[in-house]
Amino acid sequence: MPEIKTDGGTVSIDAPPSTCPICHHASSPIFLDATANSDIRGSNTQIDAAYKCPASSCRRLFIAIYRKKSINGGTTTTFYLQTLLPKNYKPTIHEEQISENFPNFIKIYTQSEIAESENLDEIAGVGYRKALEFLIKDYCIHKNPEKEETIKKTQLGNVIENFVEDANIKICAKRATWLGNDATHYIKKWEDRDINDLKVLIKLSCGWINNNLLTEKYLNEMQ
Known part of the structure; x- marks a missing residue:
């Protein structure tokens, strides 16, 4: 030492x-x-x-x-x-497709990072959980615009199960939801996990969504 x-x-x-x-x-x-x-x-x-x-x-x-x-x-x-x-907050730079398509997610995630930088980790965890919900629901609405109202009213876990088709997004978003729910509940189910694990799973979800949207973009532009 x-x-x-x-x-x-x-x-x-x-x-x-x-x-x-x-x-x-x-x-x-x-x-x-x-x-x-x-x-x-x-x-x-x-x-x-x-x-x-x-x-x-x-x-x-x-x-x-x-x-x-x-x-x-x-x-x-x-x-x-x-x-x-002193702390000089440095925001996360998200992938291009995430920044362009999900402004609500970016806004909530950034505010959660600011809270975490001020050691408000209990509040930050709830914020990251909300950011995840906006990310997944807005992504699913992008994929299923005719189901927009249904997706908005459906619980996040059911949205992931019923509207997310990409297997990588689904497994990461599910686990991020589990940890995000822990941040909002009195009793934690995942005692060996913390806010850093939640952020990693959100980052993974963003990565897979970015790849999915980028692939979609090139397929549409290069018929």
Whole structure:
């Protein structure tokens, strides 16, 4: 475990930051100083560590916040990286067909990312679930315009089952829905999965939908 010096003594951390939260470049930041808000032996102690980005185009200062973890009823002696400040939100760049055809999905997904960047992970999960629903329903309406009103009123799981024909989209969207529902319910069914898994499944769904629409586009243009 790497160590850093604080005004309360030397502590072990799980890892230094690997990216700058301002310019988002992967790097090995320069450690400057650190302070503890209480006795470093306490279970609720927080370490604020100051770093400098080494990138010549940035050179900004930022703070890495570390806290201990509770494991099996005890508290670790190692401090784990929790977040980096200040945050400079960097939105996901989606595939061309997704951006062009699903503006509602893009809007909701972007707002969910902003919430997550502010550590509002409970709200972000619900937002990603809503973004998924708009993506899948709008895609199915694109494929079945005569069924638009039916698709709008039907539960997402049934829409996936009855209107999504592509097997890859179906299996990814189904699993994304399972995790998305977990984000909205009191009791989680998928304890070993989190919001990052949900985002991966949404990304996979977007990828397959993009490929499907791109294929459709070329087939229509090159008769």
